[in-house]
Amino acid sequence: MSRYWGRRLLQAVPLSLGVVVLTFVLIHTAPGDPVATLAGEQSTAQYQTQLRHDLGLDRPLYVQLVRYVAAIFRGNLGYSFTFGQPVLALILARTPATLLLMGTALVISTILGVALGVETATHVRSPWWNLASVAAAIAYSLPAFWVGEILILIFAVQFRWLPIVGMTSLGGYSGLAHWLDLGRHLVLPTLTLVSFNLALFARLTRASMLEVLAQEYVVVARAKGLTPRNVIYKHALRSALLPVITIVGLNLGTMLAGFVLVETVFGWPGLGRLTFDAVGARDYPVISGLFLLTSEAVIAANLLTDLLYGIVDPRVRYE
């Protein structure tokens, strides 16, 4: 098994390098010049030329690429002049906020989605469960930023139950009050993300459950006189979860894209907003750094998915 993991990890190296080269070339060959946003409306031609030189943008693309890759191997992702900080520090400072939001949203939407999927699969004829399923599908098809705005209007502006933006209240709390405050800020962005993911996970679980429930071993389990609860959760769900796990893992990249919108609406100081700002400013080092780190995260998530497979399904063997 360790050989298998060693091989998987080794595969990740050329994959990462490929990602670096591809994103670098893509970003740099896209039309547009970062000097346009850095130099400012009142800058002279002379200043712009100097700036292009200082940023190394007047060198041939392959020279820029080689220098970038060499720097990465030294652990240096470059310096962002748009944000006035080293790229790595910038990304690391924003990561906890995104991880917190993503973790909360992922856990809640997975638990609720799986539960909803199981219930709709086992109560095929129940109008209530079907209604819940339809509602989830509608929520899935609504644009996340719109859902966010509506939630703000209802819960923050109208009823004033929850804060509108940010991660913490101004003035600051400490201890338990700080965590409660953070929790209150988490509610609306999490709800927005959950509303999107819930239907996806629920429908997937439902389809997978329906398939599994029709299989012989489930019939056998029922015939053995096991309680329906035991049959569903202990026998059927375990195999039905495999495709759900795959999708959660694969979905990580897509989720990060969704964060760009949700973090912008809720003023959440995470990586999504950083991406939005960096792309707008054509901040090459920051965009490349973000792509590199997110693709590493996706690679890591896929490795983790493989690991979970083995736990959920003992038949899976690592060769």
Add this chain to the structure above:
Amino acid sequence: MWVQGLLTLVIASLVAVVAVPTSAAQSPVAQRGGTLVVTLDADPPTLNPALSVVNQTFWTADQVYETLVSYDAAFKPIPRLATSWSVSPDGKTYRFGLARNVKWHDGVPFNSGDVQYTFGVFGPKYSPYYKTVLAALEAVDTPDANTVVFRFSKPNGILLSLLGEPAFAILPKHLFEAGDPRTNPANNRPVGTGPFKFKEWVRGDHLTLVRNDQYYQAGLPYLDQVIYRIIPNAASQEAALEQGEVSMVLATVLPNDARRLRNTPGIKVVSPSVLARIIGLWPNLRAEHLKQLRVRQALSLAADRQRMVDEIAFGEGTVARGPIASTSPYFDSSLPFIHRNVAAANKLLDEAGLKRGSDGIRFTVRLRHVASLDTFAKTAQILKENYADIGVRVDILAAEVTTTLTAIFINSDFDVAVYSAPMGPEPGLALTQYLSSQGLTKAFFSNAPGYQNLRVDQLIAESVATIDPTKRAAIYREIQRMIMVDLPVIPLWEPRFLTAYRTDFENVFTQPDDRYINFTRTWHRSR
């Protein structure tokens, strides 16, 4: 020999006003304490105003750092770090007397050496702005610790209109002297002389400034804190203001929400501006049809300006009459309104020999604009409809900022563009850049239309060298009239940058433009 000439100001009375914290007429019961929470739509890229080109830096850093002068509501220079000044009759030498007993926030005394360092060393080397404005600055002398003398190789008539720009804030020499100033930690933790000191900056969330208790103007500032809350979305900013979570939405109020906010008790909406932006249609004078004056005149006549103001700005704006907006002190108010006249426009195109084809179309133009700017996109749509009436087909090419600007400025790859250039506070600079032969550089923010009129060149050069503001205004008026004859830019409408704040704060926005917003005298009515 120093002559106390026309513009020679030693403003004792103003100094007195500045030195007395509670000028009776303005704030009879100014109270100390309170926190002003201001929205920002994005983090400042840096808190060093001399390295930045964006408002997020200016709005925040200008509370920590100070410029030599600032402006009253009518855009008259008033003392700040410089308490007096005089200018030689030839306009080549400016002498400033500096405020005394001023200390940097780290306790080091401020003196003329800091001003010399800022303008003589830092600016020319690192600032995007200095080269545009102070190209002819030869030397900055420091006869004593409280006096600086600027010497120019050419007359400079507009210096005082620019020294109040946050980008010209005085930097602490002792912190920036060593190493590369662009990566100096002080860029993220500024140490200034101003009324507020830097406390903390949680990127993406908030930035906190606290009162400088050692501020050299006794009794000021009134507020305990100014906190900037980063909220990228305008609708969320407004919701936060209505709920009282923030005290001020700075320059980003949506026009369609302005009326509602104005009618909300406890909220005031204002929009002072001297940066004098108009949204205009910029023709490429190298393009086949657009080089003809009659075509440009037709495009100007066919544009429905009032509809743009009504439908895009929801009435929060006005139709443009010239290249400089009507909010500028130099606007030529004698310029006529341009009313839509499709018949006259059609006639001009007929006279230009551009007959309609069998499909009713005379010719097609490619219109470029920055896609993310909603006002530009809607302006382009209305123009497309307007020009259909005169047989001109418009192909809209909308792309994001850098792509569009590269196409317009660097590659000249456009027929017309919806664009907006700041024409203030001193139009001479922007005119040099955008509409004079000197601006034919194919750099960003240059003369994209390719306009050349030697008389206009000459007038623009004169404007920046003229010290007397009345004479300068006369020159600007002539330039505006000539531009409206040649139409290297077709003015469409003037947007407003709306600010809303809660009225339990006083003296919130007394400056002539949000660019200069400063909270030294702002106070909070606790009851």
